[in-house]
Amino acid sequence: MFLWVGSLRLGRKGWYRRHSPEVGWGDADREVAMTDTAAASRAPVHTSSAVDPSQLTALAEPIAAETGCALYDVQWRGGTLVVLATASEGGAIGVEALTKLSRRLSAALDAADLIDGRYVLEVSSPGLERSLRRPEHFAGAIGERAVIRTSGPLRRRIVGEILEADRSAVSIRIEEISGNAAAEQQIQPGAGQTLSVPFSDIAKARTTFEWGSPPNKGRGRQGR
Incomplete structure (x- = not known):
């Protein structure tokens, strides 16, 4: 069973907007599907690290396709299962599609029993x-502006x-580049x-x- 712990009144299903600190409130706010239970305020959340994201992805992908969505990513964040989806036909994904995906996925997760205990979906x-x-x-982001941090x-x-990407590397046309002391001692490629x-x-x-930039050029080249 999954649950949501938050500020909404218990026993109620609904929607909320999650603030994006990078771009502020407005069109960039993410719509998040959620369900809460009467036990949410007192039940411990499952924190096992034994969850296999590949199993969760295999379960979620066909469900997303059946609901008219395209699965973008599945992440397990220590008690929270984050499922990110886009519209399968391109464009913005709506609340109705996310609601449908959330309900179908929650039922499938309960049936598959891949996660022990309580958790947030x-x-x-x-x-x-x-x-x-x-x-x-x-x-899928070719033609878009990106920030990459290396280790x-x-x-x-x-x-x-981003100009090109294959299975091993990504090619990027540089606008800005900076690094730690060791990197600064090396000859760095410049802007352009x-x-x-x-x-x-x-x-x-x-x-x-x-803000004010043209529509993303990479949207029509999704590699999913």
Whole structure:
């Protein structure tokens, strides 16, 4: 059984908007489907780390397709199962589609019994600034502006347009680049140059939205 712990009156189903600190309130607010139970205020939330995201993805993907959605990502965050979905035909995903997906998915999770104990289920769109975690995410963001942070001894922050992505690396046209002391001692490519970044070097990446910018060029090239 999944539950939602929050400020709404217990025993009520509804919607709320989650504030995005990067872009503020408004159209960028993510609509989140949720359900709460009478036990939410007193029941401990499941915190096991033994949950297999690949099993959850295999369960959620066909359900998303049946409800007219495209599964973007599934993440287990220590007691919260986050399911991100987009519209299968492109464009913005609506509240009705997210509600339908949430209800179908909750029933399937109960039947499959993949998660022991109580947990939170959060179903939402990825948002205007979405996390890029897999090669298909980068392929779907070609033509968009992104921020990439690398790991390892030469830690760098790279801002630019995603030009290409395959199974091993992403190619980005640099707008800004900075790094730690070790990286600054190396010869860095400059603005306007293209850099290939192996996925194995990427610690975190996301698209970045600029108000007043034209529609994202990468939307029609989703690699899912």
